[in-house]
Every structure is written in structure tokens, then in C-alpha cells.
Amino acid sequence: MENRDARTLSQDAQQEMRRQAIRALKKGKSQTQVASDFGVAQPTVNRWWKRFEAGGWAAIRKSKRGRQNGSGRKMTPDQEKEIQKLITDKTPDQLKLRFALWTREAVRELIKNRFEIQYGLQSMSVVLARWGFTPQRPLKKAYEQRPAEVKQWMEEVYPGVESKAKAKGAEIWWGDETAIKPECHFRRSFSPKGVTPVVRQSAKRFHSSLISAINNQGKMQWMPLKEAINSETFLKFLRQLIKFRKRKIILIVDNLRVHHSKPVKEWLEQNSHRIELVFLPAYSPELNPDEYLNNYLKQTVTAEERHTDKVELDATVNVKMFLLGIRKHLVKSFFRHPAVQYANL
Numbered sequence: 001m002e003n004r005d006a007r008t009l010s011q012d013a014q015q016e017m018r019r020q021a022i023r024a025l026k027k028g029k030s031q032t033q034v035a036s037d038f039g040v041a042q043p044t045v046n047r048w049w050k051r052f053e054a055g056g057w058a059a060i061r062k063s064k065r066g067r068q069n070g071s072g073r074k075m076t077p078d079q080e081k082e083i084q085k086l087i088t089d090k091t092p093d094q095l096k097l098r099f100a101l102w103t104r105e106a107v108r109e110l111i112k113n114r115f116e117i118q119y120g121l122q123s124m125s126v127v128l129a130r131w132g133f134t135p136q137r138p139l140k141k142a143y144e145q146r147p148a149e150v151k152q153w154m155e156e157v158y159p160g161v162e163s164k165a166k167a168k169g170a171e172i173w174w175g176d177e178t179a180i181k182p183e184c185h186f187r188r189s190f191s192p193k194g195v196t197p198v199v200r201q202s203a204k205r206f207h208s209s210l211i212s213a214i215n216n217q218g219k220m221q222w223m224p225l226k227e228a229i230n231s232e233t234f235l236k237f238l239r240q241l242i243k244f245r246k247r248k249i250i251l252i253v254d255n256l257r258v259h260h261s262k263p264v265k266e267w268l269e270q271n272s273h274r275i276e277l278v279f280l281p282a283y284s285p286e287l288n289p290d291e292y293l294n295n296y297l298k299q300t301v302t303a304e305e306r307h308t309d310k311v312e313l314d315a316t317v318n319v320k321m322f323l324l325g326i327r328k329h330l331v332k333s334f335f336r337h338p339a340v341q342y343a344n345l
Helices: 011-026 031-038 042-060 077-089 104-115 121-131 147-168 231-242 262-270 289-301 310-325 328-336 338-344
Strands: 171-180 208-214 220-225 249-253 275-279
Touching: 011 031, 011 042, 031 042, 077 104, 104 121, 147 171, 147 249, 147 338, 171 289, 208 231, 208 289, 208 310, 220 231, 220 310, 231 249, 231 262, 231 275, 262 275, 289 310, 289 328, 289 338, 328 338
Parallel strands: 171 249, 249 275
Antiparallel strands: 171 208, 208 220
16 A cells, blocks of 8 residues: 555544554554555554553644744743833834834844844744734824923823813813825825836925814814914914803913914913913823824825815815814714823813
8 A cells, every 4th residue: 555644634533543553553463564554654653653652542642733832933032021121111222223113123133232143024024923013103202302291291280180170160172283285194005016106296385274173072173274373363263262162161282382472371361261271291292182183184185186286285174174073973083092092081
């Protein structure tokens, strides 16, 4: 009989074959005869018999195929934990590496410097995936940001704002200004390998500006800006914001100079029973939920249409903002980002 490759059989079939072969040997058949009967090589039958003699039936039971989990890895579990902690808690520049972000190249260089272990880029992809690390768009933070002020905002200032709003029956709103350019936030496009897709856009420089405010109940107020924000246009927006509101508004904004201007301060003093401003820590836009509305707007405005002039761009922005205004669930979603969940209570 022609020998078969037992590895092509299922594990259950392999185990049953071994049992029958052992029974045949115990009845007195020779190893050569058993090998012929079962279509395997005689050394294979010999190996089965030796395992049976050494450990009985348990020794020929089926076992998991392939390498054991974790075998063949270049780093020890402790080394892997150390690298994972470093790339979670630190940035490359803090570890004196020549990278701004944790790319495959950066992680590979960190491992090489730390343990003198070399990985290929594809292997590095496999390792990072096994660790549960995925490529993500980073959250931008300014070098000028003061962590102590951010901590104070989170632990003292904003809880105080919440308490004040509750005591006075006021609403907390978040405001911001933004400008949408026609060339920003292009998405990827499918194309044959080696053929780079081309996006045609206007060489003219123009943008569409607006100011908006939202709260965690999904309400939104906005106003287009024909020119750069100044005291007059900011006050116009504030009057629009409180016009039909019965409850006092606490508006949280950044530290743009116009927010601190003398005309704005004087008007706020006269209308302190209806509105007051609270200022975020310096250089901390990620703490403002309205910033995520701006990001969403920039992505959706330029996602499908190409705009050749400011009139077209303004029209698209107006439509997108109108749709946002009637989709409260979408406005609420901007408060679910991890950096602003504190404002979603």
C-alpha cells in the first residue's frame, strides 16, 4: 500500500489511527505489517509504539498543532510590556528619537535602541496589531499649553461653572470661530497601482468663515462672517444668541483677543443677568466641543464637491450648517469625544 501523509487527516482521524495501530501491535502484529495496513511509514509506527510504552494511551492523544502561542518571539513578555508602556505614556521626542509620532519606524528604532533587537517593518506591523495598537489620527496640542491650567480647569474651574449654572438655572454653551478652505481635508481616492489620482481645484484663495455655539442638549446657534471677527461682529452674535433665550447663558470660549476687548467687556457688564463668558485654558482647543463641530464641517464641506469660488463655498457651508441645526443627535455626538466628555454631563 502506498504510504499516506497522516498530517493531511484531521486530528481526530489521526488519533483513531494511532489507537488502532497500537491495538494491532499489542495483538502481536509486527510494526512492518501495521505500517502496511495503515499506509504509513514503519518509523512512524515505531514512534507511536515508543510513546505508548513510555506514557500509555495518554501519550498518543491528539495535541494542538503548530508552534505554541508566544514561541519564536524576539522579545520577552516583560520587554514587550515595557515598549507598550513607553509608546503609550511618552512621545518619540521625549525619548530622544528623531520622530514626531509613533510610526512603525519609530517603534522599531525604540526596540533596537532599548534591547538591540531588529525587526522588519512588516514584522513590526504584526507585533503592533497583536498588541492592539492601531494607526490613529493624533489629537493636536500646542507646546505652549500649560498642563497645570488644564488640570485646574478640569478639577476646579469647570465644576464651578456647572455649580453656578445649576444654582442660577443657566445654560452652558460652547462657542468658537472657524474658517473653511476649499482645499482642506481631501479624502483618499481609489486608483490603479502606480497611477496617482488628481484632484482639480481653484488656484484662487478664498474661504468661508462663521461663528457658532452649541450645548450638550443638541442646540446650535451660528452666524456667517463676511470678514475677520471683531468686537462688533462678536457682539452681534452674542445678541443673537440671547435674543430668544429665557434662561441665562454661560458661554465658554477661547482666549481670542476680541473676546477680551473693551467693547465686549462693557456690553457683558450691562447684560450680566443674561450672559457671561468663561474662558478655556490657553492653547486648549481640544477641550471645546464646538471645535469638533468645526472639524466635522470642514470634512463634509469638501468631501464630495469642489468649489471654484467663495459664493459656491458659502452656499455649501450654509446648507451644511442648516442641516446640522436640525440634527440634534449629531450635535450631541460632538460631546462624546474623550477629550470633552466632561462637558456631556
